[in-house]
Amino acid sequence: MTDLPANPCDATLTEIAAALKAGSVSSAEVTEASIARLNERGAALNAVAGMDAADARRQAQEADANPQEMPLWGVPLAHKDMFYRPGRLSECGSKIRKGFMPDQLSGALKRLDGAGALDIARLNMVEFALGVTGHNEITGDVRNPWNPAHITGGSSSGSGAAVAARATFAALGSDTGGSVRLPAACCGVVGMKVTMGRVSRFGAMPLSYTLDTIGPLTRTVTDNALMLSVVAGYDADDASSANMPVQDYLGDLEKGAKGLRVGLATSHFMDGISDELARRFDDAVAVMQKAGAEIVDVDLPDGIQYANALTSLITATEGSALHQHWMETRGDEYGKQTFARFAGGFATPATRYVQALNLRSSMLAEFNEMVFGNVDALMTPMMIMDVPTIEETDVRDGPNAAELLTRVGHCSRPVNYLGLPGLSVPSGFTAAGLPSSIQFVGRSFDEATLYRLGRAYERETEWFKTSPDAAAWEGDA
Amino acid sequence: MNGKDAFEYWMKNVQAVDLGGRDVMDPARSGKSVGEIVRGAGGGLEFDTEPARYYKLLRELAPGGGK
Numbered sequence: 001m002t003d004l005p006a007n008p009c010d011a012t013l014t015e016i017a018a019a020l021k022a023g024s025v026s027s028a029e030v031t032e033a034s035i036a037r038l039n040e041r042g043a044a045l046n047a048v049a050g051m052d053a054a055d056a057r058r059q060a061q062e063a064d065a066n067p068q069e070m071p072l073w074g075v076p077l078a079h080k081d082m083f084y085r086p087g088r089l090s091e092c093g094s095k096i097r098k099g100f101m102p103d104q105l106s107g108a109l110k111r112l113d114g115a116g117a118l119d120i121a122r123l124n125m126v127e128f129a130l131g132v133t134g135h136n137e138i139t140g141d142v143r144n145p146w147n148p149a150h151i152t153g154g155s156s157s158g159s160g161a162a163v164a165a166r167a168t169f170a171a172l173g174s175d176t177g178g179s180v181r182l183p184a185a186c187c188g189v190v191g192m193k194v195t196m197g198r199v200s201r202f203g204a205m206p207l208s209y210t211l212d213t214i215g216p217l218t219r220t221v222t223d224n225a226l227m228l229s230v231v232a233g234y235d236a237d238d239a240s241s242a243n244m245p246v247q248d249y250l251g252d253l254e255k256g257a258k259g260l261r262v263g264l265a266t267s268h269f270m271d272g273i274s275d276e277l278a279r280r281f282d283d284a285v286a287v288m289q290k291a292g293a294e295i296v297d298v299d300l301p302d303g304i305q306y307a308n309a310l311t312s313l314i315t316a317t318e319g320s321a322l323h324q325h326w327m328e329t330r331g332d333e334y335g336k337q338t339f340a341r342f343a344g345g346f347a348t349p350a351t352r353y354v355q356a357l358n359l360r361s362s363m364l365a366e367f368n369e370m371v372f373g374n375v376d377a378l379m380t381p382m383m384i385m386d387v388p389t390i391e392e393t394d395v396r397d398g399p400n401a402a403e404l405l406t407r408v409g410h411c412s413r414p415v416n417y418l419g420l421p422g423l424s425v426p427s428g429f430t431a432a433g434l435p436s437s438i439q440f441v442g443r444s445f446d447e448a449t450l451y452r453l454g455r456a457y458e459r460e461t462e463w464f465k466t467s468p469d470a471a472a473w474e475g476d477a
Numbered sequence: 478m479n480g481k482d483a484f485e486y487w488m489k490n491v492q493a494v495d496l497g498g499r500d501v502m503d504p505a506r507s508g509k510s511v512g513e514i515v516r517g518a519g520g521g522l523e524f525d526t527e528p529a530r531y532y533k534l535l536r537e538l539a540p541g542g543g544k
Contacts, residue, residue: 196535244536303514310511352511359514361531368538419535445539 009037010467013075013169013223020074023067027074031060031118034076037167038121044476045143045165047158049081049122050089056120063118071230073116079172080156081122082129082205083109092205093125093155095138095333096326107200107235108172108214115230121168123158127338129174129207130319131155132182132408133393137335141390144187145468146434148476150387153186153408155179159217160187164468170218170227176207177311178412180215181424181439185382188426188435188463190224190454191217193412195444196419197242199228200235208318209240210357211311211416220464221425221454225249228447247448257456258292260449262440263375266297268304269411273384280436281381284427284457288379291456298374301366303359307414308406310356314417317353320345336396364418372443377453382424382437384410415441423450426463 004011004019008030011019019025035053042048056076063074082092084102091097109119124142126134134157135141142157144150145165152161156173160183163171173180175193184191192215199214206212216227229249235241264285270278289295320327320342327334327342334342371378385407395401415422420441427438438457440450458464 195539197532240532242532242536244539302517306511306514310514313511356511357531359511361534364531364534364538372538419531443538443540444535 007033009033009166009169011169012220012464013218014220014226016169017072017075017226027060027063027076027118028057030074031056031076031120034120034168037165038078038162040474041145041165041470042121042162042167044473045145045148045161046140047124047142047161047165047167048078049091049093049124049139049158051078051121056118059118059120063116068116070114070116071226072112074118075116075169076118076120077112077170078121078123078162078168079109079119080125080159080174082125082174083172084203085109085119089122090205091122092129093127093136093139096330102203104203106203107238108204108231111200111231111233117230123162123168123171125158126155126179127335128319128323129155129176129179129205130315130338130341132178132405132412134183134186135337135390135394137337137396143390143473144387144434145470145473146188147432148473149389149391150434151186151390151393153182153184153387156183156217160184160189160191163187163189163217163219165470166467170216170223172214172231173217174204174207175213175215175416176211176315177416178409180217181382181412181422182408184217184424185437186387186435188429188437189217189219190221190426191215191424192224192228192447192450193415193422194228194232194447195242195421197240197244198421198445198447199231200233200238200241202235202237206322208315210318211314213416221423221451221458222250222253224423225253225451232447242445244445247446249448249451252448252452253455255452256292257288257453260293260377260453261375262288262293262295262453263298263371263378264295265378265380266299268300268414269380271384272407272410273381274386276430277381277384277386277436280427280430281438284438285379287457287460288453291460293453293456296375298371298378301363301370303363304367304414307363307417308409310359311409311413311417312405313348314353314356316341316345317348318345337401340401360417360419367418368443376442376449378441379453380411380439380441382411382439383408386430386432387434411439415439420444421447421450423447423454425454425457427457428461428463429466
């Protein structure tokens with residue numbers, strides 16, 4: 001086993017889980033280091049919504065006193081502030097849910113508990129998870145560890161920032177239009193948007209019944225596969241949960257890309273991309289070729305160009321139905337952008353909403369035939385624009401908001417509309433020192449192939465070994 | 478607030494939001510997209526039930542047909 005870094009928080013999830021299992025470090029030691037990182041770095045980045053250090057230490061002491069053969073035994077984790085745990089706040093980045101104490105245990109947290117993980121902090125997020133930039137008028141904007149003047153992406157903004165800052169080994173997020181993959185991309189970490197139904201949504205704050213998914217953000221692909229191995233699976237408490245076998249995500253991880261066909265889309269995903277990101281994407285394709293993947297061009301259904309807007313329409317419509325009562329009675333407690341986007345849902349004709357849902361079947365069937373009839377996965381950029389500053393994208397409900405949100409979600413939202421899995425993997429840094437990322441999109445319930453491809457790329461590049469310069473902002477809290 | 482009050486509130490306050498002016502939600506543009514795809518589909522949408530068919534399809538298209 002490799003030696004742990006001086007600060008155990010600098011180890012990967014896989015490394016720390018192995019060290020805890022081997023007894024070379026105690027859960028109390030790791031948890032103490034995590035508390036310090038969350039207090040220092042987490043606070044400096046505004047990534048932490050709440051932490052009960054005394055309870056975290058109690059959890060660690062219990063773990064140390066009772067060692068178990070569990071994959072994440074004794075590992076302290078922190079998650080987006082929308083996963084319910086009885087007796088603990090879950091405020092969803094909002095004023096409306098301030099003080100909300102759920103009585104349910106989220107299905108995903110239940111699985112992590114069952115794997116021995118500790119749950120020590122709640123991470124900031126976009127208000128009610130409705131936003132791809134990471135801005136939050138209520139709790140303040142989370143800052144990017146690579147440059148605090150820039151956005152983290154959203155809506156799992158605190159999850160992205162805390163994982164990148166080495167303040168937590170992994171974090172759960174939710175992805176309705178890109179909310180796991182975009183903060184992963186902006187913060188230079190790995191994010192998995194799972195197939196609809198793969199991870200239980202029970203006890204997680206709802207935004208869109210038909211688009212919400214739960215997935216992990218981690219520093220490495222292997223860590224991500226480990227996390228999904230724990231949280232994936234059927235949950236009878238979630239009516240939309242898929243009673244399907246869970247793949248062995250770790251088993252084929254090191255098999256490499258040889259023998260796999262990877263498709264490059266001939267439309268949509270490269271539209272409007274910056275020159276630098278286009279070059280970086282070409283470099284990533286070359287890496288995959290070197291790793292043994294066969295690269296081929298694939299055509300996409302014409303309708304893919306509309307999938308971004310359809311996702312936005314469905315989210316606003318379903319979200320407005322969920323929020324109508326609060327919007328009527330406590331409208332002034334919403335941030336301006338959140339209120340305006342939900343309000344848009346009230347204006348959606350019912351027929352258009354139903355048609356937007358019905359179109360999913362035909363577009364999925366067509367996409368599946370055109371893409372997965374030819375390749376094992378599609379490779380795309382994760383974003384078409386460089387990670388922007390917080391200031392230049394603070395559009396709230398202004399005239400530029402729709403265009404900005406559409407551009408940020410250009411590569412993520414179509415995958416939500418189809419319901420397919422998508423893995424965001426760091427692909428280095430731009431000249432400005434901010435992360436760039438690629439995305440692998442797979443067949444339904446084939447997350448394992450995406451991990452295999454992501455790991456093949458990661459093994460050639462090892463971008464995850466580069467850390468943000470925390471000394472530049474650590475004292476900013 | 479009863480149902481009648483809620484409806485009146487919605488009519489006065491929520492619907493009064495200048496949707497076009499704020500442009501954030503842009504339902505007209507999103508709705509137009511749906512319309513264009515429906516028209517592009519020629520024969521229209523399949524006469525089937527949602528979400529059952531979509532979720533079933535998602536499972537059927539998994540490697541090995543989801544078995």
